[in-house]
Amino acid sequence: MKILITGANGMLANAVKEELKGNELICTDVAQLDITDEDAVNKYVGEVKPDYIINCAAYTAVDKAEENEQLVYKINAIGPKNLAVAAKTNDAVLVHISTDYVFGGERDVAEDYSEDDEKNPQAVYGTTKLAGEKFIEENCEKYYIFRTAWLYGEGHNFVRTMINLSKEHDEVRVVNDQHGSPTYAVDLASIIHQAMEKQIPFGIYNSTNMGYTTWYEFTKLIYSLENINCKVIPVTSEEFKSPAKRPKNSQMSKDKLLKYGIVIPTYEDALKRYLATENEKGI
C-alpha cells in the first residue's frame, strides 16, 4: 500500500511511520509539502497517487494559537481541506487527526462525549480543528477522522516534563479539574492501522487510550511507576491560568471504535509501556 504521510516529523507521525513500516511510505515535512499550499498539494498528490494520505501535520501549540489565529486556521482548517480535495480527485483515503478540544467540556464528568455530541470549542485551536473536520466532511467521502487527546510519545511531552520537573523540585502543582484520557502515540498509530486493515466504515472516531483520569492523578501514577519521591499538589484550572481555555471534561467514549473490534489498551498499560521504552533508552 502506498501511503503519503504529511507533517512527518511530528510526534504522532513518528509512531505512524513505525507502525506502518511494512508499506511504501512517502513522508513529507513542511519544506517538502506545505499542506496550506493548495496547488502544491494537488500537484504532489496527483504525482504520488497514494492509496492513503495520513495527515499528521497541524498547528498544535494550544496557547500560542490564541495569538496566531490566521496561521492556525490555515494549517488546521485549510490544510485538511486541500488534502480532502486532492484525496477525492485521486481516489485516496484521507486519514486525519482531530481533538477533544472540539467539545465544550462543560458536561458533568459522570458523562463522556460521543462522536456526534454537540461541538462547542472554547479556543482557537479547537475552533480551527473543528473547521478542518467540517471541510473534510464536505469535500471527500473516503475519510477517517480520529479524535484524540492528551497525546504523548517520542520527544517533548507531558510525562517527560513531569519527570524532569521532579529532578528540580520537591513538589509540583498539577491541575486536578480537567478529566480525560492520556494517549500514547504508539497506541493511536495502532488504532489507525487497525482501522485501515479492518476497513471499518468511513467517518469520525473518538480515539484515545481507554480509561479516564486527571492530570494530577496521572502525574501521581507517573511518579509511582518511576519511584519518584516528589509531592504532587492538586490545583484548579483557575489557579493554573493559561491563555487558552481547556475543557474540564475531555472524556470521549470509544464505543464506536470498540464496536468494530478495534483493540484499545488502557492509559495505565500504555504509560507502563512508554516508561519501559524510555527507561530502556536511558532517557
Ligand SMILES: NC(=O)c1ccc[n+]([C@@H]2O[C@H](COP(=O)([O-])OP(=O)(O)OC[C@H]3O[C@@H](n4cnc5c(N)ncnc54)[C@H](OP(=O)(O)O)[C@@H]3O)[C@@H](O)[C@H]2O)c1
Ligand atoms: N499533542 C496532543 O496532545 C494532541 C491532542 C489532540 C489532538 N492532537 C492532534 O494530533 C495530531 C498530531 O499531533 P502531534 O502532537 O504529533 O503534532 P506535532 O508533533 O506538533 O507535529 C505536527 C507537525 O506538523 C508540521 N506542520 C506544521 N505546519 C505544517 C504545514 N503547513 N505543512 C506541513 N506540515 C506542517 C510540523 O512541522 P514543524 O514542527 O516544522 O512546524 C510538525 O512536524 C495533530 O492533528 C493534532 O492536532 C494532538
